[in-house]
Amino acid sequence: MESMNHGIGVDIAFLLLATLAVVTAWRVFRTDSMVRASFFLLVSFIAVGVIMILLAAEYLGVAMFFMMAVEMTVMALFMVMFMMNPAGLNPMNMVHQERISIGAGVVSFLVLSAMALLAVFPDRPVSAGLDPVRSLGNEMLGDSMLIFESAGLVLLTTMIGVVVLSSHRGRYGAATEGSLPPGLESGGDPAGKPEEDEDGEDGGHHHHHH
Amino acid sequence: MAVNWLRNLASRRSVPVFPVLGVQGDKALRHLTLSPDIELVDSPRHASVLLVAGEIPADRFEPLRRVHDQLPSPFTTLWFRCEPWPHLESVIRVDDLDVLPAALVTAYRELMKGRRESSPRILPDKPPNPWEGEGDFGQGGEGMMGGVPYGRPMAMNMEDDIRDGLTLDSLTFRLGPFFFAFPPGMAAEITLQGDLVQTWKTQLVAYPQSLDPVFFTARERPVPIAELELARARHHLHRLYRGLHLAGLESASLSALRLAQNLSTTSTLDGLHRYLSRSGFFRLAAIKGGVLGPEQARRIGGPAARAAGLDEDLRSDDAGYRRLGFSPVSQAGGDTGARWRQVLAEIDQSLQLARQAERDDMTTSEVDRIETPRGPWLEKRPEDASALLDEILPGQEWGDALATIASLDVAAVAEASLDTQTASEPRITNTLDSEGGRT
Amino acid sequence: MIVEELVLPVLMVFFMLAAGAYTVAVLDRVIAGALGTPQAGSVWIVPLARGAWLMTQHANATEAPDWRAWRLAPALYLSLAAIGLAVVPWSGSLVATDLATSVVLWGSVEALATVVIFLHGWSANALFALIGGYRYVALGLSYILISMFVLIGVALPAESLQFTQVVASQGELWNLIRQPLGLPLFLIVGLGMTFWGPLNLADSADLAGGTAAEISGPPRLVWDVARAAMLVAFSGVATSAFLGGWLGPWLPGPLWVVIKMLAVLLVLLLLGRLLPRLAPERCVTLMWVVLLPLSFIDLVWAGVGALL
Numbered sequence: 001m002e003s004m005n006h007g008i009g010v011d012i013a014f015l016l017l018a019t020l021a022v023v024t025a026w027r028v029f030r031t032d033s034m035v036r037a038s039f040f041l042l043v044s045f046i047a048v049g050v051i052m053i054l055l056a057a058e059y060l061g062v063a064m065f066f067m068m069a070v071e072m073t074v075m076a077l078f079m080v081m082f083m084m085n086p087a088g089l090n091p092m093n094m095v096h097q098e099r100i101s102i103g104a105g106v107v108s109f110l111v112l113s114a115m116a117l118l119a120v121f122p123d124r125p126v127s128a129g130l131d132p133v134r135s136l137g138n139e140m141l142g143d144s145m146l147i148f149e150s151a152g153l154v155l156l157t158t159m160i161g162v163v164v165l166s167s168h169r170g171r172y173g174a175a176t177e178g179s180l181p182p183g184l185e186s187g188g189d190p191a192g193k194p195e196e197d198e199d200g201e202d203g204g205h206h207h208h209h210h
Numbered sequence: 211m212a213v214n215w216l217r218n219l220a221s222r223r224s225v226p227v228f229p230v231l232g233v234q235g236d237k238a239l240r241h242l243t244l245s246p247d248i249e250l251v252d253s254p255r256h257a258s259v260l261l262v263a264g265e266i267p268a269d270r271f272e273p274l275r276r277v278h279d280q281l282p283s284p285f286t287t288l289w290f291r292c293e294p295w296p297h298l299e300s301v302i303r304v305d306d307l308d309v310l311p312a313a314l315v316t317a318y319r320e321l322m323k324g325r326r327e328s329s330p331r332i333l334p335d336k337p338p339n340p341w342e343g344e345g346d347f348g349q350g351g352e353g354m355m356g357g358v359p360y361g362r363p364m365a366m367n368m369e370d371d372i373r374d375g376l377t378l379d380s381l382t383f384r385l386g387p388f389f390f391a392f393p394p395g396m397a398a399e400i401t402l403q404g405d406l407v408q409t410w411k412t413q414l415v416a417y418p419q420s421l422d423p424v425f426f427t428a429r430e431r432p433v434p435i436a437e438l439e440l441a442r443a444r445h446h447l448h449r450l451y452r453g454l455h456l457a458g459l460e461s462a463s464l465s466a467l468r469l470a471q472n473l474s475t476t477s478t479l480d481g482l483h484r485y486l487s488r489s490g491f492f493r494l495a496a497i498k499g500g501v502l503g504p505e506q507a508r509r510i511g512g513p514a515a516r517a518a519g520l521d522e523d524l525r526s527d528d529a530g531y532r533r534l535g536f537s538p539v540s541q542a543g544g545d546t547g548a549r550w551r552q553v554l555a556e557i558d559q560s561l562q563l564a565r566q567a568e569r570d571d572m573t574t575s576e577v578d579r580i581e582t583p584r585g586p587w588l589e590k591r592p593e594d595a596s597a598l599l600d601e602i603l604p605g606q607e608w609g610d611a612l613a614t615i616a617s618l619d620v621a622a623v624a625e626a627s628l629d630t631q632t633a634s635e636p637r638i639t640n641t642l643d644s645e646g647g648r649t
Numbered sequence: 650m651i652v653e654e655l656v657l658p659v660l661m662v663f664f665m666l667a668a669g670a671y672t673v674a675v676l677d678r679v680i681a682g683a684l685g686t687p688q689a690g691s692v693w694i695v696p697l698a699r700g701a702w703l704m705t706q707h708a709n710a711t712e713a714p715d716w717r718a719w720r721l722a723p724a725l726y727l728s729l730a731a732i733g734l735a736v737v738p739w740s741g742s743l744v745a746t747d748l749a750t751s752v753v754l755w756g757s758v759e760a761l762a763t764v765v766i767f768l769h770g771w772s773a774n775a776l777f778a779l780i781g782g783y784r785y786v787a788l789g790l791s792y793i794l795i796s797m798f799v800l801i802g803v804a805l806p807a808e809s810l811q812f813t814q815v816v817a818s819q820g821e822l823w824n825l826i827r828q829p830l831g832l833p834l835f836l837i838v839g840l841g842m843t844f845w846g847p848l849n850l851a852d853s854a855d856l857a858g859g860t861a862a863e864i865s866g867p868p869r870l871v872w873d874v875a876r877a878a879m880l881v882a883f884s885g886v887a888t889s890a891f892l893g894g895w896l897g898p899w900l901p902g903p904l905w906v907v908i909k910m911l912a913v914l915l916v917l918l919l920l921g922r923l924l925p926r927l928a929p930e931r932c933v934t935l936m937w938v939v940l941l942p943l944s945f946i947d948l949v950w951a952g953v954g955a956l957l
Contacts, residue, residue: 033715035715035771036715036718039718039764039768042764058748058749058750059749059750059753059810062748062750062753062754062757063753063757065754065757065760065761066753066756066757066760067760069757069760069761069763069764070760070763070789070790070793072764073760073763073764073767073786073789074786074790076767076771077767077783077786080771080779080783081376081378081379081404082367082378082379084366084379087713087715087774089360089713131749132749132750133749133750133809133810153945156794160937166375167374167375168371168374168375169373169374169375213705216701216704216705217701217705219694219697219698219701220698220701220702220704220705221698222690222694222695222698223690223695223698223699223701223702224688224689224690224695226702244687245687246687246688246689247689252854252857252858252862253857253858253862253863255709255858255862255863255864255865256858256865256869258702258706282706282707282708282709282865282866283706283707284705284706284707322702322705337712338712360712360713381776383776389857390857391855391857402776402780404783405780405783405784405929455854456854456855457925457926458846458847458849458853458854458924458925458926459925460681460684460686460922461681461684461685461686461922461923464685464686464687465685468685489923489924489925490924490925491925494847494924494925494927494928494931495925495926495927495928496855496926496928496931497928498928498931607928607929607930608780608855608856609853609855609926609928609929610928610930612855613855613928
């Protein structure tokens with residue numbers, strides 16, 4: 001890769017990608033469809049990832065694609081599973097406190113742009129034969145590579161464990177059954193069990209019939 | 211010019227047909243499955259020819275109109291043993307099963323080459339529930355959430371989750387009488403959360419199925435046991451074919467169908483059984499779930515009851531069978547896997563009985579207690595058991611639910627048909643050595 | 650410069666995709682015929698006839714779909730297949746893109762495929778398509794970890810994340826033999842990623858075609874071609890990672906790659922026809938409880954092998 005004198009192509013690519021990132025980020029908040037919002041955010045992140053590749057941070061850019069894809073898919077899936085208006089077909093107002101948010105967004109954009117344009121960046125050219133992956137690994141993980149890798153596996157195990165533990169259906173039956181104390185008489189109601197409502201549900205459900 | 215060349219090339223493929231099954235339409239389905247020029251598809255969007263096979267009762271006309279309009283243009287329809295609707299123009303009606311594949315091919319080729327017009331749509335192309343907003347932000351109804359967009363209620367979690375506590379939004383819909391995985395004619399209203407069935411209500415029961423005439427003859431006078439048992443094996447093989455097709459084992463389902471067509475006393479099930487075990491059908495496919503309790507098993511009777519552990523079979527009351535050493539086979543468990551194992555075991559048992567009976571020339575002795583492949587026939591023919599589905603399907607995932615339906619024979623038995631045209635489908639009954647299986 | 654760096658690789662990738670998709674269609678037909686499906690017509694003409702039929706069909710509409718996502722999803726899936734094929738090295742110097750992190754790029758192709766297939770299912774605004782999309786995400790989250798561990802195992806002896814280096818490191822011994830658990834696990838991942846055969850939970854028969862249940866006409870043609878193209882891209886990556894890529898005596902490098910890709914394709918297509926479709930719950934259980942620990946073992950084995 002050329003170190004200092006990049007061609008005009010890189011500049012054009014950067015400008016296009018930057019515009020794409022900002023425009024799709026804006027669309028995230030203007031669209032009513034929650035699923036489309038997740039995927040606009042994904043496109044914005046992908047544009048940022050490609051910019052990172054242009055900056056010779058190859059690994060970070062490609063890792064960005066990888067991570068954001070799965071994250072945004074899970075977010076979109078949760079929208080569909082739980083949200084009332086995942087497709088935006090019912091034009092509800094899906095934003096809150098928009099004036100404060102717009103203000104904060106514009107201010108931070110201006111501050112960061114000022115930093116990017118007006119700051120003086122150091123002039124430390126790297127050698128042309130630099131292996132980005134190797135140098136990144138050494139820089140980030142250094143002598144603690146084994147610890148980081150083991151920590152990664154432990155984190156994975158923890159996440160799996162959390163999902164398993166929070167499931168209602170356990171190995172010995174449903175969670176609600178096992179957690180009740182035994183009765184004062186054998187076979188009687190659980191001790192200290194509160195009075196139960198007749199219908200057993202809160203009255204907030206609207207039952208639509210069609 | 212280019213379009214003509216493209217259509218000429220398109221006419222060289224096998225005909226994509228979506229079959230709409232009416233009463234006794236499954237004979238046509240089986241005949242077409244083995245025809246090399248026809249490809250039966252599962253979704254009307256993938257077809258160019260709509261085949262209406264068998265008489266459609268009037269209460270299923272509305273779904274048929276909707277299915278008719280779901281085929282993408284250019285498309286055409288062909289009516290088999292059913293009166294075409296008078297307002298449709300230039301429809302073909304065929305009544306002879308042997309001519310049906312060629313008629314489909316001709317219709318498709320004419321359609322592709324432009325000699326036949328695409329059928330016009332029946333229903334108007336308007337949205338069924340136009341949607342107008344009224345609220346502050348363009349939504350309809352009161353408050354932030356109100357309104358019924360596009361005629362459907364807002365998705366909300368109406369039912370508590372019965373799987374792991376994650377209450378997803380519920381979706382209620384009606385799945386029609388022409389869905390390929392249902393018994394022909396069955397329609398149901400289903401509530402899903404994710405892909406888990408929460409409630410199942412049968413709206414239209416399946417058409418009564420026709421049995422081989424030998425079972426009706428057996429109610430009047432003794433019949434050769436060999437013929438009866440071969441008919442029984444054929445019935446079970448037809449059900450096996452549908453179940454294997456749903457499970458994704460195309461080659462096995464075609465083997466089962468071919469075995470049924472060429473069934474004789476020298477046929478054997480070993481090859482097919484071996485292939486099914488080795489391919490992991492009994493371990494990997496959707497075979498758990500759909501457990502029948504003892505009371506439910508008694509209600510449905512037949513092989514499904516025997517798969518749930520009930521050891522009852524009316525054939526053990528028959529002197530002829532007793533002389534052949536018949537004893538009922540049963541499985542424990544009562545789930546879908548047990549039912550398929552039971553079907554395979556009963557086919558095997560029927561073939562063995564048929565071989566022995568042909569050698570010894572045995573006939574049945576009872577005429578008022580007949581064990582049909584659908585269930586026991588004492589005073590009344592076996593009845594429809596669709597209410598059973600409403601009880602056992604909730605709580606299963608979609609794939610398991612469909613596999614359960616495929617493994618259960620819920621349709622009632624129709625009366626013996628007097629129409630000579632609906633004679634049984636062609637089968638070879640000479641004693642060629644036919645092994646219908648995979649080695 | 651532009652011609653060399655941009656046009657030629659793009660042309661090469663698209664030619665391989667087109668040829669590969671046609672090959673997949675022909676091979677699948679041959680296998681189906683050998684297994685007993687009744688077929689008529691020449692095995693070379695019929696895939697073209699099906700393509701022509703799809704071109705003449707009208708592209709179907711549902712009520713209130715997300716048009717852009719629905720029509721774009723097949724094209725996006727095809728471009729993901731193209732990106733995947735672009736990292737496959739055809740010889741020591743002939744590769745469309747020689748990124749230093751091409752293994753991770755393939756990983757991101759797998760992750761983005763999840764996005765695209767979910768979009769294809771969701772944007773149709775139809776029930777079976779949506780369920781197909783849900784099921785694919787469940788499957789995708791399960792196999793993606795296995796895929797990454799297996800590919801890291803392959804990258805360890807090469808000490809690089811570049812596929813050209815990975816192939817070069819198989820000079821004395823192919824990874825098929827050096828890491829015996831790798832290729833079987835990776836083939837299962839491949840079946841899952843392309844939702845083919847036993848792992849076809851997205852476009853399955855019990856959903857009347859799943860995400861493809863509501864499409865017809867040219868979008869369906871693009872979707873089918875994209876699925877076949879992804880199979881081809883996957884077999885290219887499997888060849889580079891486990892079967893030694895262009896390495897082999899007598900024949901030129903690219904020809905070896907093609908032969909090995911055909912072998913992998915044949916295995917995948919056969920498995921697709923011979924095995925029943927897994928129940929989703931069974932599939933997810935199998936992947937998390939059996940295959941993920943096996944992939945850990947494969948990684949540890951690869952690590953120990955790299956140390957010795």
